[in-house]
Amino acid sequence: MTTAEPRNYPFSHPERLDTEPLFATLRAEEPLTRVRLPYGEPGWLATRYEDVKVVLGDPRFSRAASLEHDEPRMRPQPSQPGGILSMDPPDHSRLRRLVTKAFTVRRIEQLRPRVQEIADGLVDAMLAKGAPADLVEDFALPVPVTVICELLGVPYEDRVDFRYWSDAFLSTTRFTPEQVGECTLKMRAYLEGLIAQRRETPRDDLLSGLVAARDQDDRLSEDELVMLAMALLVAGHETTASQIPNFVYTLLTHPDQLELLRADLSLVPRAVEELMRYVPLGIGAGIARYALEDVELGGVTVRAGEAVLPALASANRDESVFTEPDRLDLLRQEGTHIGFGYGVHHCLGAPLARMELQVALDTLLRRLPGLRFAGTEDGVEWKEGLSTRGPERMLLTWDA
Template sequence: MTTAEPRSYPFGEPERLDMEPLFADLRANQPLVRVRLPYGEPGWLATRYEDVKVVLGDPRFSRAASLEHDEPRMRPQRSLPGGILSMDPPDHSRLRRLVMKAFTVRRIEQLRPRVQEIADGLVDEMVATGPPADLVESFGLPVPVTVICELLGVPYADRGDFRYWSDAFLSTTKYPPEEVQECTGRMRAYLEGLIAQRRAQPRDDLLSGLVAARDDEDRLSEEELVMLAMGLLVAGHETTASQIPNFVYTLLGHPDQLAVLRADLSLVPKAVEELMRFVPLGVGAGFARYALEDVELGGVTVRAGEAVLPALASANRDENAFPEPDRLDLRRRDTSHIGFGHGVHHCLGAPLARMELQVALGTLLRRLPGLRFAEGDAGVAWKEGMVTRGPERMLLTWDQ
């Protein structure tokens, strides 16, 4: 291992959705820097767009190797074997193929009318109740939670339980390790019960399809089945539920860009891409890749066996990839961000997340004229002790 004293990372406490200023200096002067996260061994932090793409896409960097190391991470718990996010091809490819057909752009577009129906129904309730409304509880969470429940085949009535378990699963300091372990066990037991139900009574849902792939085709192990179901349930709602209020918060803080969007709602898909680039979702970097051989990267030699963490938020603000990267520009021509990752681990649910975010933004702006903060910053409470950023409460009002 390199002997340079690593910097403590994250570099500071996250402030709302602000970017850490140090990233710009690092990209210019030290694009690969040694860091130490709260848990695990030290590693390299890649901050430039092109370097991050190499780490994510080059087979010389391995996710599976993280299981053999004390992986640098934000949380006490380590990655569990059997999870798709801790695999390399061909195992990763085998599991990904099992669920890809449920997340193709064509299949997701077929779901758009149903997602629109969900969004309109939630706004109907907001309008009937009247402002102010908490965007998180009234809209941001229910949209993706309802969609993933229907897609996967999880009862919506159980959303309170799996939301709590998911929060614990993604906790850095919000919950003690013992509670995280207990919640993980409870979520696992819950999904094992649903899997048993689908074995007895198959339905037209993704979970039944995965059970069939396990039982009839032997295309995944029982452990892989359970871990895949857990990953889909957590990832299928948590990130989008955070990004809906994040995007609204960002737009309200950029009234010139909000006016552009309100004047032309056909820009919503482009706006979603620019917001994915602009908004830093994660508190810190994660999912380290390990070099399988010596690799020249960012002006240094990463030795075989060393970990590299891709800083996606920094890469999305790289001056060499995006002109004026710290400016929100909903008409930006190049929106080739890596907010959904890159390479073999590019987010499987990206088409679903894109569509949900498009429907959510378009519906809010169309249905709630004059949408604005009800109490300014006092009406926004931010998550603490989690791997993702976002409001846990955001009070909004609108013209009636």
């Protein structure tokens, strides 16, 4: 298969949590294919697992170079300088080191009792109110929002504002470019105000630590400080808030796997890994990397200055790595998913997300016997116009 003109990407409108059907054909016949996203210049789409790992992990592919190009993207706004996702080492390493200690596996395990307390409190409220409950508003959002607020040092009572700003930050079509710009300015002003407060009265939170790194050690600029706080606030809640209902939806629509998990909750950590592999979170591909020199990849030569987009959802269904990749198998042992990315930009908050997802699934299945849709799966309302997939509203019921 060869492509003379770039294909428009995404190839089709994503339905619920379905994976793009063309990925399997491309992996077999055209693992690197030219695509054009809604915005920016054309680029290559990498669909095979090993090729995606090269794009994510090989220093010959650069994120910082995207600032010099009209990068292929799903949203009108290009990446902004100063953001950690638009940096290469050593600048990326410098910023990442400032927050790594807050997200070590050991530190996150110390937070597990607090996350369990939050989850149990939310289920208590659901039980007191009675079924049905909206999993999104009553559980999936409050868990990671509360955790990131406490960790970063952001008032929980401001969650409505920063959730709205986060949606704008992740918007593809839900918000106009003008609205996105306005929300970005409001989020910046909000965080600048919190930073000013921490300068006056430091606390035992991550934001105070970043302010100290800025003021005492001069390890990041003021703009980098604000941008890093924005990234932590948005990424620290949005992905997990989407994946909790995504995972529950997937289990409810795979009753054999759900019963397997209900019968043995010790499988929850393994289930989280398989669900991370199986569930496609984004509607597009990963953010573009630019070749710094000619690179042989997927049977073609990517020229210096060309963009490559890693299709993580396709890589996680690669037949050469995963047996029966389109089957959800909570007992799967082979292969390592790249749902959290790979290389220097591997998700900093992966240990936190894993722990939150483990606590969420365990708590819901343990405390809400017979958890099921209040109606049918067709009654789930899905997000539209955002770069992340997931239910907007998902009513559930359970056995009394």
